[in-house]
Amino acid sequence: MLMSSIHTPPQQYPEPGPAYLESTRFFDWATESVRRFAQTAIAGETSDIGKAVRLFYAVRDGWRYDPFSMRMTPESYIASNVLRAKSAYCIPKANLLVAAARAVGIQAGIGLSDVVNHLTTEKLKERLGGLTYFMHHGYAVLYLEGQWVKAAPAFNIELCTRFGVRPTEFDGRSDALFQEFDTSDRRHMQYVKDHGTWSEFPFEKVMADFRGFYPPNAFGEEPEGERFEDGVPAR
Numbered sequence: 001m002l003m004s005s006i007h008t009p010p011q012q013y014p015e016p017g018p019a020y021l022e023s024t025r026f027f028d029w030a031t032e033s034v035r036r037f038a039q040t041a042i043a044g045e046t047s048d049i050g051k052a053v054r055l056f057y058a059v060r061d062g063w064r065y066d067p068f069s070m071r072m073t074p075e076s077y078i079a080s081n082v083l084r085a086k087s088a089y090c091i092p093k094a095n096l097l098v099a100a101a102r103a104v105g106i107q108a109g110i111g112l113s114d115v116v117n118h119l120t121t122e123k124l125k126e127r128l129g130g131l132t133y134f135m136h137h138g139y140a141v142l143y144l145e146g147q148w149v150k151a152a153p154a155f156n157i158e159l160c161t162r163f164g165v166r167p168t169e170f171d172g173r174s175d176a177l178f179q180e181f182d183t184s185d186r187r188h189m190q191y192v193k194d195h196g197t198w199s200e201f202p203f204e205k206v207m208a209d210f211r212g213f214y215p216p217n218a219f220g221e222e223p224e225g226e227r228f229e230d231g232v233p234a235r
Contacts, residue, residue, distance in 0.1 A: 013141070013148040019199040020107035020143065026095050026201040027110075029103035031080040034096075038103035049172035051104050052142050052151070056170040059097045060153035063088050067124055070219050072210070074203050090154035091138035095201055097153050098140045107143035111150055112136045112195040112206070115178070129215040133192070136206050139177065141197045148197070150175040 023030035041058035042051040066087035079099035082092045101108035115137045139152035151170050160167040170176035178189035
């Protein structure tokens with residue numbers, strides 16, 4: 001049964017610990033480019049809350065959201081590679097936020113949930129075989145002031161403005177997830193299934209699930225210069 005609210009039910013979060021600070025294959029914060037990005041984004045901030053907020057907005061608006069950039073190669077999900085991209089979809093952007101948070105000493109992991117997205121484009125809907133159910137929507141889960149907080153930096157402000165979607169805002173204390181309704185009070189996003197929080201991006205699991213769920217052409221290349229936000233929204 002689909003949830004009528006974006007608020008996920010109470011869940012068991014992992015115990016905080018060293019695993020959520022490590023530099024890993026996908027959260028490679030020890031890479032100089034990731035450390036430099038994180039330090040530049042938090043310049044002047046001293047609290048973990050302030051640092052997390054700065055990093056969230058740097059990732060949210062620094063990369064265009066592009067679901068057509070979905071790829072099956074591990075390189076696409078490594079934080080230092082995301083830095084060099086012009087656009088990305090939810091999982092790579094979340095991976096970058098996780099890595100950047102760890103780079104400044106904030107424990108972080110990747111959260112994965114299935115969602116129903118009522119705001120898509122005709123082209124994306126066609127690409128996905130008519131689906132509005134999105135498997136493994138990714139977001140960062142940050143440990144701040146003694147609690148885990150979810151932060152979804154996927155939709156950049158330009159996209160939100162063009163599609164009439166309320167932007168996801170983050171204060172470091174409350175979950176920052178997609179809104180249930182858009183600016184015209186039409187159904188926008190529903191969180192359906194929570195897959196939990198991971199200390200490392202589970203690439204093999206996610207790709208296997210994608211192969212079994214999405215049609216093969218979901219991962220094709222796009223013409224140079226084509227942007228998701230220039231598409232016609234499907235209502």
